[in-house]
Amino acid sequence: MPKLVDHEERRAHIIDALLRAAANTGLHSVTMRSVAVEAGISVRLVQYYFDTKEQLLLAAMTRLTTRMGERIQHRLRGTGATPDPRAVIEAVLLEAVPTDEESRVFHLVHTEYAVLSVTDPALGGRPFLAAPDAMEAFLVTHLTAARDAGTADPDLDPRHEAVVLLAASAGLGLSVLLGQRTPEDATAVLRYHLGRVLPTRPATTQDGPPA
Amino acid sequence: MPKLVDHEERRAHIIDALLRAAANTGLHSVTMRSVAVEAGISVRLVQYYFDTKEQLLLAAMTRLTTRMGERIQHRLRGTGATPDPRAVIEAVLLEAVPTDEESRVFHLVHTEYAVLSVTDPALGGRPFLAAPDAMEAFLVTHLTAARDAGTADPDLDPRHEAVVLLAASAGLGLSVLLGQRTPEDATAVLRYHLGRVLPTRPATTQDGPPA
DNA sequence: GTTTTTGTGGTACAACCATACCACCAAGCG
DNA sequence: CGCTTGGTGGTATGGTTGTACCACAAAAAC
Known part of the structure; x- marks a missing residue:
């Protein structure tokens, strides 16, 4: 047929x-x-x-990175028209925590590819460095903006904080994949840390339940 | 012969x-x-x-985890007789950053095993969860002690901070393996973050170069 | 209506893998 | 001295993998 x-x-x-x-x-x-x-x-x-098999693997890797970019874009659009910096950053970072089945598949295979790319030259590790670099720049921009707007500790170093945030979300995502943590726990931890870096209110006020 | x-x-x-x-x-x-x-x-x-090959792989995994435990113990002994909490925590976390060739080999293969254990039931992921769990408990203990001793922000949540520290060091170690960051950069970032969680001096004083 | 082209199945093949098997050598033991 | 046992090399075997090859059906092109 x-x-x-x-x-x-x-x-x-x-x-x-x-x-x-x-x-x-x-x-x-x-x-x-x-x-x-x-x-x-x-x-x-x-x-x-x-x-050939190699082309298949390469195509799958391409689709993987493309799809993950789409997912992040989708989350960003979900934050509305005038999102505050914390919502934007949270949206980006929470994408690293696998919740639904699709994201679990994507992150697991993506991690397998990343580890494989260390030893397999045919895979060329570049795709696995470009995305995180872009994310880092993105976070630095928004953190700097938040600091200059006075919604973050003026002493914080945006670059260092960005790297910590990225590393923490990657580490949390990995621990969820390994079955060490639940997605809920990882999410809570990430939110906690974000709350310390970017308090929703100036640091002097206690924040009650924010509805 | x-x-x-x-x-x-x-x-x-x-x-x-x-x-x-x-x-x-x-x-x-x-x-x-x-x-x-x-x-x-x-x-x-x-x-x-x-x-059999399976026994070889299993033995290698065992040696890997054993050796990594030894390396951490060695670092802990290196902090001297009466180390302050920050030195202890820093020693433990910095072990996750591959610097010398041996630690690079260990961490790379360890990561490969960890990812493999997600899909391969014969490997039984337990060893990869026991160690981090112990580390988490260890960090919680020391963070709580530091907080109660007044050398850390009384508002910080030791459990959440411990998880963040662990995730960040794992993420940083991975990024070094992937060639995204130099060991020096990862170390600096980790030290920066540790400095924010556990300031060497009370938060009111500026710290100059600590020699 | 014939002749390409496109999609599909089955199978063959060379390479490689883990492992089992056979032969042999040298040291320890009686 | 015989001979058992621990250590070693080489090779055979059954299975799996990626890929090349052959045949064929149906749509498209003319």
């Missing part, structure tokens, strides 16, 4: 199968065969849409 | 070869053959000292 299929759609379908398989049994265990089974198609078709 | 060899020594030698190989080309790529070559012995011998 060769009825002129949408290539991009088919490729996305196969990549999703790969991500599912990688999240279940590990990236190291994905084979052409296992991806084919997961996608419900024959091995030949996986070969047909991605000539 | 079968001259009654020391088994434990030989096993350690082989495990070290495995760790080196895993750090170079990835844990997924270690084979009986590659370990044998790295150790400079025949495949048969690897089989002889570790019956």
Whole structure:
């Protein structure tokens, strides 16, 4: 039944199968065969849409980073038209904590790729450095703005704080993946820390339940 | 020349070869053959000292966690007889930042194991949760002591701060492994954050260069 | 209506893996 | 001295992997 299929759609379908398989049994265990089974198609078709395994892995990595960027953008839009700095920063950082199943799959496989990229030169670690660098710059900007606006301790160093925030959210996300912490706990810890860096009220006032 | 060899020594030698190989080309790529070559012995011998590959991997993991515990203990002893809380906490956390080659190998392979343990049930993720849990308890104890002694902000929540510290040091260590940050930068950031949680002087005084 | 082109299945193949097996050598022990 | 046992090399084997190859059906192009 060769009825002129949408290539991009088919490729996305196969990549999703790969991500599912990688999240279940590990990236190291994905084979052409296992991806084919997961996608419900024959091995030949996986070969047909991605000539080689390496290209398949590369395409999956690309989709992964793209999709994560989209998720962050989506969260940012969710903060409304005139969000305060803390809401923006919180939105960005909380994306690192896997809550729903999709984000768990994405972060797990993304982490597997990142670790793999350290030893595998063919993967070229650049994609794994570009995104965090952008995030860092983003956080520095907003932290500086908050400090200059007087909603943060004037003594804080925006760059250092940004790096700490990024590292903490990455570490928390990882601990959730490893099953050491619940997503709720990780979220609470992140909010706590953010509350100390960027108090919702000037530091002199006690904050009651903020509704 | 079968001259009654020391088994434990030989096993350690082989495990070290495995760790080196895993750090170079990835844990997924270690084979009986590659370990044998790295150790400079025949495949048969690897089989002889570790019956199966799974046992070899398990033994390597055990050695890894043991060795990391030793390194932390060593750092703690290095803080002297009556260390202040901040020195103790700093010593523990800085161990997560790979500086020398040995610690880089250990942390890289340890991370590979940790990620692998998420999907591979045979590895049993317990070892990767026990150590962080102990570290968390340790930090909570010392942070509480520091707070009660008045050397830390009385408003800080020791448990939350401990988790943040742990997550941040793990995240920083990972970013160093990925080549995003230098060990020096990661160390500086960690020290900065520690300085905000546990100021060396009461918060009212400015601290000059502490020599 | 024929002839490309596109999509698909099945299978073959060379490489590599973990592991089992066989042979042998040298030291310890009686 | 015999001979048992610990240490070693080499090789065979059964299974898995990525990929190349062959055949074929149906839509598109002419």
